[in-house]
Amino acid sequence: MGPGALQKKLEEEVEAYKKIQKxxxxxxxxxxxxxxxLNENKVVKEELDLINExxxxxxxxxxxxxxxxxxxxxxxxxxxxxxxxQEIKRHGNTIEKLEKEAEAKRENIAKHQxxxxxxxxxxxxx
Amino acid sequence: xAANKGAGPxxxxxxxxxxxxxxxxxxQLDQELQFFSESLQQxxxxxxxxxxxxxxxxxxxxxxxxxxxxxPLTSCMYVPGTVANSEKLLIEVGTGYYIERDVPGAKDYFxxxxxxxxxxxxxxxxxxxxxxxxREVVMDMMExxxxxxxxxxxxxxxxxxxxxxxxxx
Numbered sequence: 001m002g003p004g005a006l007q008k009k010l011e012e013e014v015e016a017y018k019k020i021q022k023x024x025x026x027x028x029x030x031x032x033x034x035x036x037x038l039n040e041n042k043v044v045k046e047e048l049d050l051i052n053e054x055x056x057x058x059x060x061x062x063x064x065x066x067x068x069x070x071x072x073x074x075x076x077x078x079x080x081x082x083x084x085x086q087e088i089k090r091h092g093n094t095i096e097k098l099e100k101e102a103e104a105k106r107e108n109i110a111k112h113q114x115x116x117x118x119x120x121x122x123x124x125x126x
Numbered sequence: 127x128a129a130n131k132g133a134g135p136x137x138x139x140x141x142x143x144x145x146x147x148x149x150x151x152x153x154q155l156d157q158e159l160q161f162f163s164e165s166l167q168q169x170x171x172x173x174x175x176x177x178x179x180x181x182x183x184x185x186x187x188x189x190x191x192x193x194x195x196x197x198p199l200t201s202c203m204y205v206p207g208t209v210a211n212s213e214k215l216l217i218e219v220g221t222g223y224y225i226e227r228d229v230p231g232a233k234d235y236f237x238x239x240x241x242x243x244x245x246x247x248x249x250x251x252x253x254x255x256x257x258x259x260x261r262e263v264v265m266d267m268m269e270x271x272x273x274x275x276x277x278x279x280x281x282x283x284x285x286x287x288x289x290x291x292x293x294x295x
Contacts, residue, residue, distance in 0.1 A: 040220045047219040047235070051227065060222040073223065080221075 003119045010112045017105040024098045031091040038084045045077045141267060145275070148268045155261040162254040166247060173243045180236035183229060186212050 048057065048070065057073045058065040143151065191212040196204040215232045216224050227235065 044220045044223050047225060048223070051225055051231070055231070056226040058216070058224040058226070060224065065216075065224060068223075077221070077223075 003116060006112060006116050006119065010109065010116060013105060013109050013112065017102060017109060020098055020102045020105060024095060027091050027095050031088060034084055034088045038081065041077055041081045041084065045081060048074045048077060145268060145271050148264055152261060152264045155257055155264065158257055159254060162250055166250055169243050169247045173240060176236050176239045180233060183232045183236065186229060
């Protein structure tokens with residue numbers, strides 16, 4: 001492969017690497033957001049567990065406070081907590097995978113850079 | 127001075143880092159400290175709000191039932207009314223859920239929240255002061271390196287001066 005083609009390939013790899021980095025930070029951001037939601041829902045679950053049947057529970061749906069059944073509210077929040085935990089795990093796996101890809105790309109880029117340098121030196125020597 | 131970065135998974139001897147890396151490290155620590163101080167402020171505001179709510183609840187005793195109050199309809203319009211129920215209180219607990227509790231229950235909720243927020247503030251304060259100490263150490267190291275570099279440059283200048291004198295002579 002001539003130095004020109006190698007240079008072009010190097011640029012492509014760098015572009016791909018940058019894209020992976022962007023994906024990683026986007027997914028990290030989502031994951032942090034999910035963490036916040038998880039904590040909020042956990043707090044609600046605790047409060048719902050503390051009260052008993054005589055305390056009425058309302059849910060804000062749009063501009064109206066709608067009365068909720070305590071058991072139903074507890075189950076809803078429980079399900080939401082489980083769902084968010086699943087999402088967090090999924091995002092965590094995605095981040096791990098992306099980081100491995102990024103690592104591989106980094107090594108690839110370093111290798112190509114070395115090749116290019118050697119080629120340049122050989123040309124200069126001629 | 128061979129100070130360690132911290133007893134974490136990665137222990138870096140900062141005397142081995144050069145000036146550029148030390149600057150990067152210091153900037154990173156600065157950012158983290160900024161974030162901590164912002165979080166601490168937000169927690170303090172939350173603590174104040176819960177405190178206020180708790181005090182309001184204290185004022186709502188059985189005697190206030192039937193008393194005249196001014197009810198806000200908008201941010202600048204109030205309507206006279208009377209306290210209908212001084213026993214049941216609606217508390218927003220998050221994610222759109224509101225729970226009706228009696229006065230002791232509400233007081234208990236607020237004191238729990240205040241305790242929770244105070245605990246979080248203490249945790250953050252501890253971490254923030256550790257980071258602050260680390261930043262101090264990094265800055266000391268930077269100053270030392272800078273002095274070293276200056277000393278080397280001065281020495282080089284002195285040698286060049288002597289050589290110049292030797293040639294002229």
